[in-house]
Amino acid sequence: MEKKILFLGGGNMAEGIIGGLLKHKVFEPRNITVYDVIPARLEYLKNTYGLQTTDKGIAAAADQDVVFLAVRPQDVDNACRGLDAYLRPDTIVMSIISSTDIAKLESFAGSGAKIARIMPNTLIKTGNGYSAAAVNGNVDEGDKKTITAVLDALGQTMYIREEMFDRFTAYSCAGPMFLYMMAHALIEAGIHCGFSKKESYDIVIKNMIGTGENLDLTGSHPLQLIDTMTSPAGVTIESLKVLEEEAFTGIVMKAMEAGVKRAEDMGK
16 A cells, blocks of 8 residues: 555564565555664664664654554653644554553544554464454544554454453463463373374474364364264264363363453553
8 A cells, every 4th residue: 555654663563563564565665664762773674674764753753644653561651742743634543552542542642543552463474363453433444444454464353342452462362372382282192192293293283274274264163073073982082071071171261261360450
């Protein structure tokens, strides 16, 4: 798209987002500008991605279509105070600043500003995984198309109510941890069965990828697919019996509940 975007903050997450935007050609390098307090970081981003850099801070927002706030939460007041003086009425403000709600963002950008609070996908490199967006009432359908184009460069986009943000953090952003742990457990189980570490790893990773693709392809509930695998007195049902006896699903739900509580406590 022929729009201009400014990143206030050039850290690792901003870099990941920039990489996605360039990979999917959502923005041209000439239309991406980054501000950061560390000159060496700006030099690195300029040399690596061919984008533009600035030392103007929030004043650089004056001619931008999208302003992406990517500073640390402890720096938000100093970095964003007075932003409203530089924004055009049609500028979209997107923020990945943790623990900073839309009301706080409006105090910097103005009550009339178009604001999207973003929780990015943590699997950007794979192109799979949802980023969440909560928007204020000033964002229209045309603005959503721009927001979606930005976030779809990272994976997939889901619009949620802001009160679900902490839960999304625990469920989606921390979600890969559960799958990593399952992969670890299966690899260890494979080694215990007599397979080499590499053989176990290769089998598990392909099974995980194939399982995810099969769920996506069929749209079936996981239990429906498990049902097709279980034959009377067979191998799969024997393993499933142990998982049920040990309350596998309940353990996962309990762990997720703990993560949600922690996310909500941190967001207060």
